Amino acid sequence: MIMVEKVIIAGAGGQGIMLLGRVMAEAAMREGKFVTWLPAYGAEVRGGTAYCMVIISDSEISSPYIDEADSLIIMNEPSLAKFTSRLKNKGLLIVNTSLINKEMDDKKFHILKHPFTDKAIQLGNIRVANMVALGCYIAKNKIVATKTVLKVIEDFAPKNKKELIGINQQALLAGGEPKW
């Protein structure tokens, strides 16, 4: 049985949606999986909607486009409305309750609700909310090892931004905590 995981990650431009997807994809690739990463965003330089589609598979992926996702990571409210229809029945729905207040159908989906943005602020930098969400996701479905993702975070940091590695790694670990 070929393992395929299709996840759509969506939020506002500036929330680090693309980076979340790229870190996830890189980690899966380093563990020997086939991966695709497909970004989509509008004309707006600031704000607007941004999303990416990540597919992780044991075998070659013929199309990077996701019609029906296995999991959704939703970081803001407009994205919840936009993407819930693309989640399969009993799919995993991860929701950033810091910015989302809506009712969700927990008979249809497995829902994980956490305040990722608030946790990031608590850790000291609002911009690491994406890593908190990623931590939550990989703790739930174990698609990649936390160790691998921690190394990817270290490698992805630009030369002049090495001081940000620590807080991003902390955010990843905080997201994976069983209790918040």
Added chain:
Amino acid sequence: MEKIFSHPKSLRQISTHYCAGCGHGIAHRLIAEVIDELAIREKIIAIAPVGCAVIAYDYWDFDCSEAAHGRALAVATAIKRLRPQNIVFTYQGDGDLAAIGTNETIHTANRGENISVIFINNAVYGMTGGQMAPTTLIGQKTATTPKGRDATVQGYPLKISELLAQLPAVKYIERVSLHSPQEVLKTKKAIKQAFQNQIDNVGFSLVEILSPCPTYWDLSPKAALDWIREVMVKEFPLGRIK
């Protein structure tokens, strides 16, 4: 009591998606005010650019057309020739008008099409991520000139307005700015002149508007206006060019 100021009818009452401190919001509003004042809202047809203002037609409440990147003046030529009774204008950035669209710009101007061109010059490519534009200044850091534009490698800021002024069929070119209330008022006057020229069948008219881009100049909105006032106008002098 007489109402002397209100929201222009030609401008929709919705928030725009533009960055804080962007000049597009001001330019859109001035155009809408001019169209209301000249009472040409039913006759006006705008051609939107490709760039941050690609969805300008969401903000204006009059007829608009899209165009492929840089080809707004080709679309405008077609519309005006088929419907000379309409007032046709293009709204273009420096990439749209002076990079990918240079061909259309020169030849539309050279043919002397009786249309009005609003040229928004913010010295960068905005929507695509802040790359160097033809109008980027020497020394200006952009996504593709991280050490600053170097004339020996990337040439000099292009003065497309001054180039077009050489063409005999071009009838009006003025460069204005948005860096202060006084300059904003002058910009409105120039826009009005460009539209009035079309109404009077004078010929090809272009208004170049120096416009702030805080995001890709890496400046606060106020500092961006200061940069236009202190740096940009030295390279792009304001005033009537033709």
